[in-house]
Each structure stands twice: as structure tokens, then as C-alpha cells.
Amino acid sequence: MFQGEGQNRTEELESNLPSTSSEARVAMSASTGNQKKRLTVHEKLANDFHEHKLKYLKEEHEMKMKILQVELEIKMKEREMQQAQMSHQYMNL
Numbered sequence: 001m002f003q004g005e006g007q008n009r010t011e012e013l014e015s016n017l018p019s020t021s022s023e024a025r026v027a028m029s030a031s032t033g034n035q036k037k038r039l040t041v042h043e044k045l046a047n048d049f050h051e052h053k054l055k056y057l058k059e060e061h062e063m064k065m066k067i068l069q070v071e072l073e074i075k076m077k078e079r080e081m082q083q084a085q086m087s088h089q090y091m092n093l
Helices: 003-016 022-031 041-092
Strands: none
Touching: none
């Protein structure tokens, strides 16, 4: 293929693609050698949403783990108190 034929083929492919589709942007940038894809506003918003969702889920998980840790500490103290009370009762028998 000659240099001029490649350029004509690229122009032909680009003219057949709708200019608003994301596939068209990727195909055009790939055909011109530019591999970087620009994100649409909707894609940026979706990415931001997922980042915030992950951040929220992480914070929620950390909070639940703190609550479980406190509950465990309370139960351990209750058990110690019951054991101390039981040992005190056995000594008085």
C-alpha cells in the first residue's frame, strides 16, 4: 500500500462512522495513531460516582469494624465480671 492510499482509506473509514459515538472517537484516534481516548461528561461522572461509592463503602466498613471491636471489648469485660463473680461465689461456699 502506498502512502497516499493509506490516508485515503483512513478518511474513507472516518466518513462512514457517526461522529458522536464513542466507537467513532476510538476508531478515529486509533486510525490516526493517537491512542488516548477522551472521556465524555457521562463517563467522567460515572467514574466519579464509582470512586465516591468505593470511598463510602470503605468508610462504612471501617465504622462497622470499630463498632464490632467495641462490642467485643464489652462482651469480654462482661465475661471477666461473670467469672470473677463465679469465683467469688465458689470461695464463699
